[in-house]
Amino acid sequence: MxxxxxxxxxxxxxxxxxxxxxxxxxxxxxxxxxxxxxxxxxxxxxxxxxxxxxxxxxxxxxxxxxxxxxxxxxxxxxxxxxxxxxxxxxxxxxxxAPSAEDKACARELLGQVLALLATELDVKSRTAFLMARVEGRSYREIAAELGVSETRVKQYLAKVLAHCHGRMAAAVPEPEPEPEQDTSEDRAPAHA
Structure with missing residues (x-):
């Protein structure tokens, strides 16, 4: 086009x-x-x-x-x-407050996300994400640093977030349905 x-x-x-x-x-x-x-x-x-x-x-x-x-x-x-x-x-x-176990899980998850960024994404997407989310830099600053447009920076960030979301969604197991409790009233009462 x-x-x-x-x-x-x-x-x-x-x-x-x-x-x-x-x-x-x-x-x-x-x-x-x-x-x-x-x-x-x-x-x-x-x-x-x-x-x-x-x-x-x-x-x-x-x-x-x-x-x-x-x-x-x-x-x-x-x-x-x-x-x-x-x-x-x-x-x-x-x-x-979060338990020590919850904090450990969060640290482990953060480590996995950073490893994911380092191994599964291209350099510019990873760099743009870290500059925006870790360093708190603006799209304009990132664009100037990477030599791309602000629109491209937004695309990089969207790519990283979509990739992370997809990976995390795949890693989280579906919750098991809770067993139904028998609430029937026709049970005979227990007598001692």
């Missing part, structure tokens, strides 16, 4: 021509006006942030693909957030 630099007036016109349609399309899938509006905005923002945009022969198809990917990412993020909140709520219910 040929690429060119899209000017702000072109993006503005694309927004004027298609934002209403895109928002309606998203609303039909999400059933939430606020989320549909957010993802519509994010779709066009994503387009503006591209260093070079594709020549759009079918702009609605392109916008639909970008919006679909953003929608999937949003659902994944919501699932992770819900799991984190559930875990925090369980910890609050227990009202206890």
């Amino acid at each position: 040929p690429l060119h630099t899209m000017s702000h007036p072109e993006v503005r016109q694309l927004y004027v021509d298609h934002q209403g349609w895109l928002r309606s399309w998203l609303l039909g899938r999400l059933r939430c006006g606020f989320t549909a509006a957010d993802l519509t905005h994010d779709t066009f923002l994503n387009l503006i942030e591209l260093p070079e945009q594709p020549v759009l022969r079918q702009p609605r198809a392109f916008l639909q693909v970008v919006a679909s990917r953003l929608m999937i990412n949003r659902f994944r993020r919501m699932q992770v957030e819900a799991e984190v909140l559930r875990t925090v709520a369980l910890m609050a219910e227990d009202d206890c």
Whole structure:
């Protein structure tokens, strides 16, 4: 697909021509006006942030693909957030600090993640991740250091997080279902 630099007036016109349609399309899938509006905005923002945009022969198809990917990412993020909140709520219910065993498991997991980064990912992705998450550097600083665009830095980080998430999900066994307890009332009472 040929690429060119899209000017702000072109993006503005694309927004004027298609934002209403895109928002309606998203609303039909999400059933939430606020989320549909957010993802519509994010779709066009994503387009503006591209260093070079594709020549759009079918702009609605392109916008639909970008919006679909953003929608999937949003659902994944919501699932992770819900799991984190559930875990925090369980910890609050227990009202206890992590045990020595929990701390040891966390250290071991961190060691595995760092080993994973060192052996299974390319240098730029690993470096971008460590610079962002360990050193706390901005995307702009990382981009300048690595000689890439900020968009590429975001792609590196997404790649690392997806890879780690996939590896961790594969390593965690599915919980076993709890045995059903017999609550039938037709048992004869035991007499001594």
